[in-house]
Amino acid sequence: MKKENLIFGIYPVIEALKSETDLDKVYIQKGIENPKIDSIVKQIESLNITINFVPIEKLDRLTRSNHQGIVAITSPIAFHSLETIVEEVLASNTLPLFLVLDQISDVRNFGAILRTAECTGVHAVIVQKKGGAPVSGDTVKASAGAIFNIPICKVDHIKDAIFYLQGSGIRTIAATEKTKNSIYTTNLNQGIAIIMGSEGKGVSNSVLNLVDEKAALPLLGEINSLNVSVASGVFLYETVRQRTQ
Structure with missing residues (x-):
């Protein structure tokens, strides 16, 4: 997966949602307890974006960085006016x-x-x-x-x-x-x-x-x-x- 297709960390994902970045799917660490992530999940569900709850090892492999329990993958295309x-x-x-x-x-x-x-x-x-x-x-x-x-x-x-x-x-x-x-x-x-x-x-x-x-x-x-x-x-x-x- 290309690095540029990934957005990871709580605040980067929040900003992506604010800017209406088109997301393909979101991976969230299974069992994580964080009110900010709970809020993100509610927003993502309202947007009909796929959410996958995965082990932390999956997120570690995707980012090799501080993902804070959440990784988003952007849409594969740009949309037109x-x-x-x-x-x-x-x-x-x-x-x-x-x-x-x-x-x-x-x-x-x-x-x-x-x-x-x-x-x-x-x-x-x-x-x-x-x-x-x-x-x-x-x-x-x-x-x-x-x-x-x-x-x-x-x-x-x-x-x-x-x-x-x-x-x-x-x-x-x-x-x-x-x-x-x-x-x-x-x-x-x-x-x-x-x-x-x-x-x-x-x-x-x-x-x-x-x-x-x-x-x-x-x-x-x-x-x-x-x-x-x-x-x-x-x-x-x-x-x-x-x-x-």
């Missing part, structure tokens, strides 16, 4: 294609979606800062490295991102079974942002109320939903099909 990416795409005179993930929580699904998004020319993937799958080493593996080739934008709230995209002339289309409109009769050959929902609940109702259009995949079997990474692939490749006809 949504506003900057949108402006660049609009200035390039290409048809915008964005993918918005509404609370996708499974790292393997997230990685698989990133891989497909990169292969289909998505300009950026938009995620919410809290509540979704972390951008971690596991995400890198699941994406087969595609995560390094596609911008990821973190926003405070998905709804704010949708408002901004709409204000920029980009049509928002939610993938949901709560519509009779089929993906195959939906015009994807325009500037669009596709919104995919979480594994359990789909696109949230508050988001569905904001989008310009809803589209569904036909389901001909007994099961009433697809895995979100599979559904994302179908939506994205139908977009490719329409745009390359």
Whole structure:
């Protein structure tokens, strides 16, 4: 593990959290009793960052220094500004294609979606800062490295991102079974942002109320939903099909 990916010691980790440094995971010494570390744990849990409680020997191997019982590993990528990416795409005179993930929580699904998004020319993937799958080493593996080739934008709230995209002339289309409109009769050959929902609940109702259009995949079997990474692939490749006809 690269030294520059590590932040260790109570106060350095506190400062990293204050500055909103993106953390992959945090290792904490098993059995340690320290009120400051207890406070850090509560904050980290609220941010959906993975915590591993490990023997002190693990921390000693990672840092070879005074870690004070806590070591954080930073995110493997840098995040992008949504506003900057949108402006660049609009200035390039290409048809915008964005993918918005509404609370996708499974790292393997997230990685698989990133891989497909990169292969289909998505300009950026938009995620919410809290509540979704972390951008971690596991995400890198699941994406087969595609995560390094596609911008990821973190926003405070998905709804704010949708408002901004709409204000920029980009049509928002939610993938949901709560519509009779089929993906195959939906015009994807325009500037669009596709919104995919979480594994359990789909696109949230508050988001569905904001989008310009809803589209569904036909389901001909007994099961009433697809895995979100599979559904994302179908939506994205139908977009490719329409745009390359």
